[in-house]
Amino acid sequence: MSKPIKDLAADAYIDESVTFESFQLDARLLQAVKRAGLHHPTLVQSHAIPLALQQKRDIIAKAATGSGKTLAYLVPVIQTILNYKANAPNEADEGSSTLGIILVPTRELAQQVTAVLEKMILFCSKDIKTLNVSSDLSASVMTALLLEKPEIIVATPGKLTNLLDTKINYISLDNLKFFVIDEADLVLTFGYQDDLNKIAEYLPLKKNLQTFLMSATLNDDINELKTKFCRAPAILKFNDDNINKDQTKLVQYYVKTNEFDKFLLCYVIFKLNLIKGKTLIFVNNIDRGYRLKLVMEQFGIKSCILNSELPSNSRQHIVDQFNKNLYSLLIATDDTDFLKEGDEGEEQESVEEQTDNQETKDTEEPNKEQNTKKRNHTEVKQDKEYGVSRGVDFKNVACVLNFDLPTTAKSYVHRIGRTARAGRSGTAISFVVPLKDFGKHKPSMCPTAKRDEKIFSRILKQQSKLGLELQPYSFDPKQIEGFRYRMEDGFRAVTQVAVREARIKELRQELLASEKLKRHFEENPKELQSLRHDKELHPARVQQHLKRVPEYLLPDAAKQGGKKPRFVPFHNPKKTRHNKGKVGKRRTAKADPLKNFK
Numbered sequence: 001m002s003k004p005i006k007d008l009a010a011d012a013y014i015d016e017s018v019t020f021e022s023f024q025l026d027a028r029l030l031q032a033v034k035r036a037g038l039h040h041p042t043l044v045q046s047h048a049i050p051l052a053l054q055q056k057r058d059i060i061a062k063a064a065t066g067s068g069k070t071l072a073y074l075v076p077v078i079q080t081i082l083n084y085k086a087n088a089p090n091e092a093d094e095g096s097s098t099l100g101i102i103l104v105p106t107r108e109l110a111q112q113v114t115a116v117l118e119k120m121i122l123f124c125s126k127d128i129k130t131l132n133v134s135s136d137l138s139a140s141v142m143t144a145l146l147l148e149k150p151e152i153i154v155a156t157p158g159k160l161t162n163l164l165d166t167k168i169n170y171i172s173l174d175n176l177k178f179f180v181i182d183e184a185d186l187v188l189t190f191g192y193q194d195d196l197n198k199i200a201e202y203l204p205l206k207k208n209l210q211t212f213l214m215s216a217t218l219n220d221d222i223n224e225l226k227t228k229f230c231r232a233p234a235i236l237k238f239n240d241d242n243i244n245k246d247q248t249k250l251v252q253y254y255v256k257t258n259e260f261d262k263f264l265l266c267y268v269i270f271k272l273n274l275i276k277g278k279t280l281i282f283v284n285n286i287d288r289g290y291r292l293k294l295v296m297e298q299f300g301i302k303s304c305i306l307n308s309e310l311p312s313n314s315r316q317h318i319v320d321q322f323n324k325n326l327y328s329l330l331i332a333t334d335d336t337d338f339l340k341e342g343d344e345g346e347e348q349e350s351v352e353e354q355t356d357n358q359e360t361k362d363t364e365e366p367n368k369e370q371n372t373k374k375r376n377h378t379e380v381k382q383d384k385e386y387g388v389s390r391g392v393d394f395k396n397v398a399c400v401l402n403f404d405l406p407t408t409a410k411s412y413v414h415r416i417g418r419t420a421r422a423g424r425s426g427t428a429i430s431f432v433v434p435l436k437d438f439g440k441h442k443p444s445m446c447p448t449a450k451r452d453e454k455i456f457s458r459i460l461k462q463q464s465k466l467g468l469e470l471q472p473y474s475f476d477p478k479q480i481e482g483f484r485y486r487m488e489d490g491f492r493a494v495t496q497v498a499v500r501e502a503r504i505k506e507l508r509q510e511l512l513a514s515e516k517l518k519r520h521f522e523e524n525p526k527e528l529q530s531l532r533h534d535k536e537l538h539p540a541r542v543q544q545h546l547k548r549v550p551e552y553l554l555p556d557a558a559k560q561g562g563k564k565p566r567f568v569p570f571h572n573p574k575k576t577r578h579n580k581g582k583v584g585k586r587r588t589a590k591a592d593p594l595k596n597f598k
Helices: 027-035 043-053 069-087 089-094 107-120 139-147 157-165 184-189 193-202 220-229 240-248 259-271 286-298 312-323 345-362 367-382 409-416 447-465 477-481 484-492 496-519 525-530 556-562
Strands: 059-062 100-103 130-132 152-155 178-182 210-215 234-237 250-256 278-283 304-306 329-333 397-402 426-432 470-472
Touching: 027 069, 027 107, 043 059, 043 069, 043 210, 043 234, 059 069, 069 100, 069 107, 069 178, 069 210, 100 157, 107 130, 107 152, 107 312, 152 157, 157 193, 178 184, 178 220, 184 210, 184 220, 193 220, 210 220, 259 286, 259 477, 259 484, 278 286, 286 304, 286 329, 286 484, 286 496, 304 312, 312 496, 397 409, 409 426, 409 447, 426 447, 447 470
Parallel strands: 059 210, 059 234, 100 152, 100 178, 130 152, 178 210, 250 426, 250 470, 278 329, 278 397, 304 329, 397 426
Antiparallel strands: none
């Protein structure tokens, strides 16, 4: 069975009145569908597939994340190409060219769609070849694959535009039959409007070009795409009831706190295991992610980093390993720089200006550090195809923690949408910095926090319109105060220089890992298990004593029955070289460390 595909068809959206056999699909395609463990289509599939195959209608579909939108357009695309080649084999061979284009907003989503597509053409791969041109392949390899004239191309708008603008005609759209824009609203918010206008000029002026616009939300921006690419489309809107049902399973909390106490609360929450399951933490810039990782590292809390600075191979591998439950804590830099709200105008620009000014100020250091920071800053700004809050398939996320509140209410919806998906329950916690507390603790300050109160008020109004509310996260401040001095001690060790060095070290490690992933691990997949992304980065001052929580600091609930928070060390004590024969022997709480000191 293929779990990645089955996850796209959650039970909450299944249409049991229809089967895939009733669509009269090619036997090879039907076999691939069954191999994926799919018997009944989802609602969006049961309506979109017949309209596309039998009536040849253009489709604009709104359906919730996890409702099966990907197969809703892949099945018609594959089936029609198979029919085309079966009915006119000579014509198809002579005019070998691209028959289908699938546009997605991010490279991560391109890889996800390509993986599903390859499973669907498993038994007809001789007749249908596919290529993800947004993948991290060398120019020579990509050219060789393009010369094979793949029938289906998956790309981001920017990458496709670059290929179409080249003097060499790598892609011929003369016989194009399908044009798909997945996550259509996000494609627009990521600033691809100019690229779409260029692509429209290359599309053949034929009436038989079929278009699919798929998205979890539909808004006024989609009307422009509808006018440009569609002709008399069938507009499908599904799962509004199911979306509301899923959102009721999402419990939303907020905590009004100062900037330093964000780190203190994270320490307490994760050290005492107050959140069960995997947590996705969002921060607003790359340095914030490394600072939080290093601070948590002081207390023995493992985490891994995901941001636009890392190579795409490593990013995809980190997501895969997170989905396989190898990591329980992922710190992700959000793509809020590329998400804008129409009602924010000058305020949004002022925030970006403040952020740029802060980053520019940070770069005013001598020589090597200055050049490194400028290079990293440039890379982040240029990589607009990176997306975390949407476009990445995170599985089974129990909690989304907005360590830094997003800069738009729209981005908040995208972030919390990573949990409570497909009928599952989830929790969202947001830290909000009151304006009176902004800037009082410079080392922990985030420039975007200046507008937290304004953004938070918009979020409250937005969720209220949906019939949802954010509740205050209740805790006993007195119990947390006992951990403050330890956090102050650990935080002091994480200087700006330590953050900078950790960032460079992580980038070096992931660049090496990316090359291994690209060349060696394709032939040795089992060795991927030895590659981990949650290794310690080590600030200048490592304080091992902070990793253990003294019993007198534990809340009364944690002391009952002698139970203590479970601590998972970074290194397996059974494999440590310094044990010297004492394999597997653990030091108990009563052991005196001075007796073993030599």
